[in-house]
Amino acid sequence: MPITTRAEDYSKWYQSIVDQAGLAENSAVRGCMVIKPTGYALWEKMRDALDRMFKETGHVNAYFPLFIPKSFLAKEEQMAEGFAKECAVVTHYRLKAIPGQGVAVDPDAKLEEELIVRPTSETIIWNTYKSWIQSYRDLPLLINQWANVVRWEMRTRLFLRTAEFLWQEGHTAHATQAEAEAETRQMLEVYRKFAEDYMAMPVMTGPKSEGQKFPGAIYTLCIEAMMQDGKALQAGTSHFLGQNFAKAFDVQFQSETGSREYAWATSWGVSTRLIGGLIMTHSDDKGLVIPPRIAPLHVVIVPIYRKDEEKASVYAACHQLAASIREYPRMPWLSYEAISVKVDDREQYQPGYKFNDWELKGVPIRIELGPKDLEKSACVIARRDVPGKEGKQFGIPLSGAAEVIAKLLPEIQQSLFDRAKAFRDSHLRTANSYDEFKELIEQPGFIWAHWDGTAETETKIQEETKATIRCIPFDRPDEPGVCMISGKPSAGRVIFARSY
Amino acid sequence: MPITTRAEDYSKWYQSIVDQAGLAENSAVRGCMVIKPTGYALWEKMRDALDRMFKETGHVNAYFPLFIPKSFLAKEEQMAEGFAKECAVVTHYRLKAIPGQGVAVDPDAKLEEELIVRPTSETIIWNTYKSWIQSYRDLPLLINQWANVVRWEMRTRLFLRTAEFLWQEGHTAHATQAEAEAETRQMLEVYRKFAEDYMAMPVMTGPKSEGQKFPGAIYTLCIEAMMQDGKALQAGTSHFLGQNFAKAFDVQFQSETGSREYAWATSWGVSTRLIGGLIMTHSDDKGLVIPPRIAPLHVVIVPIYRKDEEKASVYAACHQLAASIREYPRMPWLSYEAISVKVDDREQYQPGYKFNDWELKGVPIRIELGPKDLEKSACVIARRDVPGKEGKQFGIPLSGAAEVIAKLLPEIQQSLFDRAKAFRDSHLRTANSYDEFKELIEQPGFIWAHWDGTAETETKIQEETKATIRCIPFDRPDEPGVCMISGKPSAGRVIFARSY
Numbered sequence A, B: 001m002p003i004t005t006r007a008e009d010y011s012k013w014y015q016s017i018v019d020q021a022g023l024a025e026n027s028a029v030r031g032c033m034v035i036k037p038t039g040y041a042l043w044e045k046m047r048d049a050l051d052r053m054f055k056e057t058g059h060v061n062a063y064f065p066l067f068i069p070k071s072f073l074a075k076e077e078q079m080a081e082g083f084a085k086e087c088a089v090v091t092h093y094r095l096k097a098i099p100g101q102g103v104a105v106d107p108d109a110k111l112e113e114e115l116i117v118r119p120t121s122e123t124i125i126w127n128t129y130k131s132w133i134q135s136y137r138d139l140p141l142l143i144n145q146w147a148n149v150v151r152w153e154m155r156t157r158l159f160l161r162t163a164e165f166l167w168q169e170g171h172t173a174h175a176t177q178a179e180a181e182a183e184t185r186q187m188l189e190v191y192r193k194f195a196e197d198y199m200a201m202p203v204m205t206g207p208k209s210e211g212q213k214f215p216g217a218i219y220t221l222c223i224e225a226m227m228q229d230g231k232a233l234q235a236g237t238s239h240f241l242g243q244n245f246a247k248a249f250d251v252q253f254q255s256e257t258g259s260r261e262y263a264w265a266t267s268w269g270v271s272t273r274l275i276g277g278l279i280m281t282h283s284d285d286k287g288l289v290i291p292p293r294i295a296p297l298h299v300v301i302v303p304i305y306r307k308d309e310e311k312a313s314v315y316a317a318c319h320q321l322a323a324s325i326r327e328y329p330r331m332p333w334l335s336y337e338a339i340s341v342k343v344d345d346r347e348q349y350q351p352g353y354k355f356n357d358w359e360l361k362g363v364p365i366r367i368e369l370g371p372k373d374l375e376k377s378a379c380v381i382a383r384r385d386v387p388g389k390e391g392k393q394f395g396i397p398l399s400g401a402a403e404v405i406a407k408l409l410p411e412i413q414q415s416l417f418d419r420a421k422a423f424r425d426s427h428l429r430t431a432n433s434y435d436e437f438k439e440l441i442e443q444p445g446f447i448w449a450h451w452d453g454t455a456e457t458e459t460k461i462q463e464e465t466k467a468t469i470r471c472i473p474f475d476r477p478d479e480p481g482v483c484m485i486s487g488k489p490s491a492g493r494v495i496f497a498r499s500y
């Protein structure tokens, strides 16, 4: 089944990529997805790269309970307001079998206090930190958790917005405000590096406006990416939480000078939502495109033969080539993992079908090897990111193919990043009046505009145009002006867009 | 705080190891544990080793929903009976804030059908497989999931029995009974290899009795280990599910000959319970003992100095030694990971404190390095598994220390296995009458005894002695006899024990 093109229907195109590349599907439970093996393999690569980066910056992993006592949520007011409306609530701990009628909730097994399924873990974690933090010597506490979380969304979309999703949530505690703020910034930089260097997805970095910050945060920093339809995707956030949670859960420590002080907190997270961002950054009308550094499979070799007597020698050459690629010296760039390669030996399909199938699945490099290539001890190498003849190299000697591939993978990675960045930069526009803004917002892209810094103005713009402030970029031009709505002073332009 | 000895109170000893080695603790949510960084690092090593073994045997990972519609559980009768009594039930999807009173469940947000938090995922997975399996070409389906599950246990104990735990659950579908049974057996063998080769924990392998099998299984195979108090721990199970779930969820496929057939199923799992087994297999009255192949940290170097002028040179030598160990060529035996080493540079503690601390935490090798060693360009190497002088090697040249360690690690691993196996074998007893059985069961260990194969006899023995049939070992002696209770024929002895 051919996939829907972006021009035909962007949203169906997204859905058909997720579907036909075998990444995920909806489950029998409303809003919860099944992450299929191909999608999960991608998540594993992303998770492993992030996990290495967290550990290199001194963090360790731990695991906290899935359930949170209802009263914990109420201890931090913004958190209660932010999450109460989308919580899955556990009220009973037993079913009973009713003969011939299946099972029913046992009314005798009602919990004294309801439990909510974690939508995020600040409360249960800070309740735990209370006993872990006594002295400045216990700080900093640099902990990350890989977990599933649940937010009861009414309108869901695979990867982008689901009731249950997988994520990591970092929760750190520090002795000083400066240290916590440095951590907040450091983890945003980890996310930026991961997004740009691994996912080849250019991002803007900076704080969110007050209206867009995380419930319970003093401020939220974000990485924000532009999708191919010009909409924004919040791809990761890092929050400076001040002493809010330390005060809510009474986490005090003895400082070096002997005083009792509340600990300073950060939290930061990225989720399976990143897979949605990956799809909408690189994929095309032929299917998924996966950047090599996070591709579970780098190279697929398609054997080509017509006559039965050609088959054995072609297969042998394919498998020998695969072995030579696998054995190529491991590169730091691939985190010392071997180049991953597969020979597509499915007998029931023709090569043309296989080409389409692997393009659909986004494997960065395809090798074609047939009897004529074999005569010349050569093969054809095709890049996924450059479809058609343009992306093919003919007559690559089999003996040198592994090296060609080892050099081509970083080239593909860079080219994907450059292309995405060129697209993003060519869809950044500037509005100097609200009228101009309202015109531009109907076109794909982000808009630089002046804003007076108030929630009222932000809300008005959102209500009238569906655009929100995505980011106040760290590296925005130093260009004071006046708000396009109120005419009040503005320290510089901010980024507006419609978003996922 | 010194740990409780095994002789004083075995159960308190276990608790104090978990506690003081910093592995886990109870949370604010009854029955749910917090897995602390040290415990989680251990789980990561175990998970990664298992995950490699699953992938080497052709399995892929995927992720299925946390929630299961209540009615799914009812579709497989044994499953409903087995799990209904310990399910966490989600009944509502929203809270509402009550000004000044925190949050309350919103009665308007009641789910039409309650959801249970997965206690195991056969039902939701087989409901999904229905659309994945159409033809014999779609089989076998070899999928594993790493996930959290919840079983509402009333009496919990860290790692051994908790309401929420982490595990992996494999769920495979096959075209034939023979293939599914081969898979069931293969995965048990993977577990045996993991338990014995990585955890250094000897296990017995074989089927469970009918009374002890998994709800919904045709039969259950298990690996069963003996703890230091002589009790049994079920460490992993692999179930042949026949066509039970295919029939419950109507999963039929077209066979090669064109007929419609129900798929054959297996499932298999191990959990964070293994950490409890690890502790009770190897640890001693000084603390945790971790086998090198799953140790997050292999070597700790403790610098020793009295005078300030010695400090710089001792530290420099320690760090140089650490670097030489880290750079030692990677070994397949450690899955090509570097030997992990840390210099304990905590200034506030004396060497003696540090020795105890690392013994408590179970690090396999400790290196002591002081000015006198430095004069001879040497160091002292101490084995965790052999406490005291006996386990120390003096005067190891710094230049050769990395190699000594690379050789010592597998030696420690083997020695831990041998010791555990000798303990196990010396606590296997044989009962020839029920009177003898009742005497022996009061001593630590397993008992070989004849049993007539009926549930009645098994239940009677359990009620009267608290012992259950742990395993009908594959390699049991070919020794027919008569049941110690009923006098009816028995094909061979089975293993009885009290258990965790």
Ligand SMILES: [Zn+2]
Pocket: A427, A444
């Ligand atoms: Zn455009």
Ligand SMILES: [Zn+2]
Pocket: B427, B444
């Ligand atoms: Zn004994």
